[in-house]
Amino acid sequence: MSKHLTAGAMLALAVAAQPALAKGPASSVNESATAKHYASLIAGEPKLAELTLFFTQMPKGGDLHHHYSGAIYVEQYVDFVDKQGYCVNKQTYQIETKKEVIAYERAKPVAERTCLSSAEIYADDHTWRELLQRWSNKDFGNHGALQPPPDRLFFQTFGFFGPVSNSNxxxxxxxxxxxxxxxxxxxxxxxxxxxxxxxxxxxxxxxxxxxxxxxxxxxxxxxxxxxxxxxxxxxxxxxxxxxxxxxxxxxxxxxxxxxxxxxxxxxxxxxxxxxxxxxxxxxxxxxxxxxxxxxxxxxxxxxxxxxxxxxxxxxxxxxxxxxxxxxxxxxxxxxxxxxxxxxxxxxxxxxxxxxxxxxxxxxxxxxxxxxxxxxxxxxxxxxxxxxxxxxxxxxxxxxxxxxxxxxxxxxxxxxxxxxxxxxxxxxxxxxxxxxxxxxxxxxxxxxxxxxxxxxxxxxxxxxxxxxxxxxxxLDARFAQFEARIAGLSKSASAAGKR
Structure with a gap:
């Protein structure tokens, strides 16, 4: 591979890189209306709520960089804790898998337990919120508790839910x-x-x-x-x-x-x-x-x-x-x-x-x-x-x-x-x-x-x-989506004229 490109070659590369027409359905009235509607959403200060509505409905062909264990939300993993017969230590937020420890904890009155079931975690708001902050990045940007650097927090999460991510x-x-x-x-x-x-x-x-x-x-x-x-x-x-x-x-x-x-x-x-x-x-x-x-x-x-x-x-x-x-x-x-x-x-x-x-x-x-x-x-x-x-x-x-x-x-x-x-x-x-x-x-x-x-x-x-x-x-789904957005755009335009 060549180590250097001339300025002219870089310019040619940039020109060749300009966005091409989308692959898929042929251009249509609905596609044009959708493009116009979308352009209005990103013009000036982007309209985030409307963009969210737009992209939630828009067909996404696929997700190619996707980690199974990191894609599942904490709530699912907490439910898996009960399914496996485990409990979560409310002091360390680690999953306990040893049967003798779990049996010992379950023999205690609920108020004295340090290892909790899923239902007990959800019932204890403090424990639940603290668990969320360790098993995911929930509240990382908007709370004042001491916390590790974001990269460390991210990679540490897998150690918390590992015992249940490797099953179910x-x-x-x-x-x-x-x-x-x-x-x-x-x-x-x-x-x-x-x-x-x-x-x-x-x-x-x-x-x-x-x-x-x-x-x-x-x-x-x-x-x-x-x-x-x-x-x-x-x-x-x-x-x-x-x-x-x-x-x-x-x-x-x-x-x-x-x-x-x-x-x-x-x-x-x-x-x-x-x-x-x-x-x-x-x-x-x-x-x-x-x-x-x-x-x-x-x-x-x-x-x-x-x-x-x-x-x-x-x-x-x-x-x-x-x-x-x-x-x-x-x-x-x-x-x-x-x-x-x-x-x-x-x-x-x-x-x-x-x-x-x-x-x-x-x-x-x-x-x-x-x-x-x-x-x-x-x-x-x-x-x-x-x-x-x-x-x-x-x-x-x-x-x-x-x-x-x-x-x-x-x-x-x-x-x-x-x-x-x-x-x-x-x-x-x-x-x-x-x-x-x-x-x-x-x-x-x-x-x-x-x-x-x-x-x-x-x-x-x-x-x-x-x-x-x-x-x-994807062709068929985009045709349906663009027809829906064209109709939505027309309705919004009509409402705006009232």
């Missing part, structure tokens, strides 16, 4: 489906569950020694891959993992809604655990077409993630060569100024694209700091690699919003993008709200907004036939 998969997925249908989302591609992993201390020592020698590292990865590939227990664990996904997804897909699943590796583990989990993820995707891609997750600014970032990208490169049909999306560049030393902001998106071969980039926040930023944007535009934009998450976790958000660069230089939620349960928002933020902050035209909705089907990790089916559905 069917119920959780059904809840997400119901909410998606209610806000006119037709497809979700969720990062559902991490793949199995095996520790190997010898591998870890060799990885450290081979970090700067690609030939030696590739030889090490090849030997590890061959050993794992014929490991009967490892393959059985993958079969069990795939079975969990298949079982959990039963009854999800219908004529209104479709869901597919990414598996992922947690980047904060030892090299052997990362590689074996990554390999299991690729093998799982080969084994079942419900698993459509592989990702890598975990706080990118943490010590291990930064230390091993280049190693992880080389692992992806190796496994992509072994499993070329498996799709890869990747959290890359979810970093802001001050999270890491300046040199740590220089290469993450670039390596995700060039070394690991990512087909979608999640977040991509550090773009403006990357050494090869112009070439990164050129590659993403020319190779049709989208960035997944998560406005609420980026603002809360990283403090990146408004004119400081790289969506301005991605749009200006023609990089395709999708609008997505990240962890809507933790940050307590919806995909509709992400479109409200996008429209009110950046004032894209209706054609660009509509194209963003279609992009979430275009860039889904689905077969051509499935994309065509979902696109036809």
């Amino acid at each position: 998969f069917r119920e959780g997925l059904q809840e997400l489906k119901k909410r998606a249908i209610a806000e006119n989302v037709g497809y979700i591609e969720t990062m559902f569950k991490s793949a199995p992993a095996l520790p190997n201390t010898d591998f870890d020592k060799q990885a450290a020694a081979n970090a700067g020698n690609d030939a030696a590292l590739d030889a090490q990865l090849a030997a590890a891959w061959a050993a794992l590939d014929k490991d009967e227990n490892f393959n059985k664990s993958i079969d069990k993992f795939v079975g969990t996904v298949v079982d959990a997804s039963e009854g999800i897909d219908d004529e209104r809604f479709t869901m597919r699943y990414q598996t992922y590796v947690f980047r904060l583990m030892s090299p052997s655990l990362v590689f074996s989990s990554m390999m299991a993820a690729f093998k799982s995707a080969v084994a079942n077409d419900k698993i459509v891609g592989v990702n890598i997750v975990g706080q990118e600014s943490s010590h291990i993630a930064m230390r091993d970032y280049a190693l992880h990208m080389k692992m992806f490169r190796f496994l992509r060569a072994k499993y070329p049909d498996v799709k890869v999306a990747m959290h890359a560049g979810e970093l802001a100024m001050g999270d890491v030393p300046p040199e740590g902001l220089k290469f993450h998106i670039d390596q995700a694209l060039v070394v690991a071969g990512a087909q979608r980039i999640g977040h991509g926040l550090d773009l403006a700091h990357e050494t090869n930023a112009p070439a990164i944007m050129q590659k993403m535009r020319e190779d049709d690699i989208p960035v997944e934009i998560n406005l609420t998450s980026n603002a809360f976790i990283s403090g990146i919003e408004g004119t400081n958000h790289p969506i301005n660069l991605y749009r200006k230089y023609g990089v395709p993008y999708v609008i997505s939620t990240d962890d809507a349960g933790v940050t307590r928002h919806t995909l509709s709200n992400e479109y409200v933020l996008f429209a009110s902050r950046y004032k894209p035209g209706y054609a660009e907004v509509k194209k963003a909705s279609y992009n979430s089907i275009r860039y889904a990790f689905l077969s051509v036939a499935e994309k065509q089916r979902l696109t036809r559905q």
Whole structure:
């Protein structure tokens, strides 16, 4: 990839990037009326209530950057506490799973219990509000209690609800489906569950020694891959993992809604655990077409993630060569100024694209700091690699919003993008709200907004036939939506003349 673009090439790239007409239904009277109505909502000071009404009704093709465990609201997890027979310690807000402790607590009078059932949590307003503030970002911006930095709070939430997020998969997925249908989302591609992993201390020592020698590292990865590939227990664990996904997804897909699943590796583990989990993820995707891609997750600014970032990208490169049909999306560049030393902001998106071969980039926040930023944007535009934009998450976790958000660069230089939620349960928002933020902050035209909705089907990790089916559905839903908005606009105009 070229490291530099001339000023003329950058200008040409910007011109080519101007919003195209939306893909989908042909231009019509209703589409024109909808575009005019929408333009009135973003003119001057954006009309947020009306934009909320507009985008709640507007069809959203899909949500491509979506974490299962982070998408479920706290209220659902609290209900799961009773279903599992657990209780919540009202002093630590951790879920208690030990049967002997739970039995001891339940033998006490209610007023003396420190470990509460769901009903008891809801009945104690102080405990309930404190739990909300630990299991999500509820009240973070409007209360005066001592609290951790937002990124720490965000990543800590998963430890609180972990004991119940790793069970009740069917119920959780059904809840997400119901909410998606209610806000006119037709497809979700969720990062559902991490793949199995095996520790190997010898591998870890060799990885450290081979970090700067690609030939030696590739030889090490090849030997590890061959050993794992014929490991009967490892393959059985993958079969069990795939079975969990298949079982959990039963009854999800219908004529209104479709869901597919990414598996992922947690980047904060030892090299052997990362590689074996990554390999299991690729093998799982080969084994079942419900698993459509592989990702890598975990706080990118943490010590291990930064230390091993280049190693992880080389692992992806190796496994992509072994499993070329498996799709890869990747959290890359979810970093802001001050999270890491300046040199740590220089290469993450670039390596995700060039070394690991990512087909979608999640977040991509550090773009403006990357050494090869112009070439990164050129590659993403020319190779049709989208960035997944998560406005609420980026603002809360990283403090990146408004004119400081790289969506301005991605749009200006023609990089395709999708609008997505990240962890809507933790940050307590919806995909509709992400479109409200996008429209009110950046004032894209209706054609660009509509194209963003279609992009979430275009860039889904689905077969051509499935994309065509979902696109036809989106066409029909937009025709209905635009007819409804045209009528609403006409009614409002008539009311205004009275």
